[in-house]
Amino acid sequence: MTINIHCHPASTASRAVMLFAAESGIACNLETIDIFSGQHMGASYAAVNPNRLIPLLEHGGFRLTESSAILRYLADTAASPSYPGGLHERARVNERLDWFNTQLNRDLVYGFVYPQIFPQHKRESDAAQQATLAWHASRARQWLDVLDGHFLGESNAYVCGQSITLADYLGAPMVAIGEAARLDYAPYPNIRRWLATMKQLPNWAPVFAAIDGYAASLASHRFQPL
Ligand SMILES: N[C@@H](CCC(=O)N[C@@H](CS)C(=O)NCC(=O)O)C(=O)O
Numbered sequence: 001m002t003i004n005i006h007c008h009p010a011s012t013a014s015r016a017v018m019l020f021a022a023e024s025g026i027a028c029n030l031e032t033i034d035i036f037s038g039q040h041m042g043a044s045y046a047a048v049n050p051n052r053l054i055p056l057l058e059h060g061g062f063r064l065t066e067s068s069a070i071l072r073y074l075a076d077t078a079a080s081p082s083y084p085g086g087l088h089e090r091a092r093v094n095e096r097l098d099w100f101n102t103q104l105n106r107d108l109v110y111g112f113v114y115p116q117i118f119p120q121h122k123r124e125s126d127a128a129q130q131a132t133l134a135w136h137a138s139r140a141r142q143w144l145d146v147l148d149g150h151f152l153g154e155s156n157a158y159v160c161g162q163s164i165t166l167a168d169y170l171g172a173p174m175v176a177i178g179e180a181a182r183l184d185y186a187p188y189p190n191i192r193r194w195l196a197t198m199k200q201l202p203n204w205a206p207v208f209a210a211i212d213g214y215a216a217s218l219a220s221h222r223f224q225p226l
Helices: 012-024 043-048 067-077 087-117 126-152 166-181 189-199 204-216
Strands: 003-007 029-032 056-059 062-065
Touching: 003 012, 003 067, 012 067, 012 166, 012 204, 056 067, 062 067, 067 087, 067 166, 087 126, 087 166, 126 189, 166 189, 166 204, 189 204
Parallel strands: 003 029
Antiparallel strands: 003 056, 056 062
């Protein structure tokens, strides 16, 4: 039974799923939902995902939203070592998946990067934009400190230790999107090392080609530093 994934390469949540599926050799059909033309807001997509968000997985009659749930589902279908079965090992991966989604994603991605790189996320007034960026910047720095100093530290290759897990697949695209706003990660050497490792995955470049192209189109924009 074919696994269909509705996604778009400009979507950070989609790229996590696309990268993991490609790296794991999980056969699936990627169906592009054009979020730029608003295809996800149309009635036919809303009928299958009332959130009107991507990614969405369909496997037979089973539908699943939420990138981190999709990652776990794909990993279980493939018995992937990226989602280990041991009680503590799996709990650690779950913890870090939740952390990326509820801490780093909220403040770094949605609160600081998206309002600067995506026009639809920009706040209506300059004052509102500045207040948003200021509020989320301080919290984003706090989470980056945790990621750099505690999850990775000087000794861990990946965010749960020495082996790549789903948490790396979910988290690396969130950190990498900061580069579209030319965030300086120099104060976070362990994050830079980890991101460089993730970028060496064979499927990173093809999965990130579209968003890298979008980032290049912002070359003349001025961004607020973190
Ligand atoms: N919590 C969801 C978030 C999904 C999400 O925010 N998707 C974005 C793209 S990264 C989207 O569909 N945006 C369309 C819109 O906001 O109109 C997940 O992890 O899958």
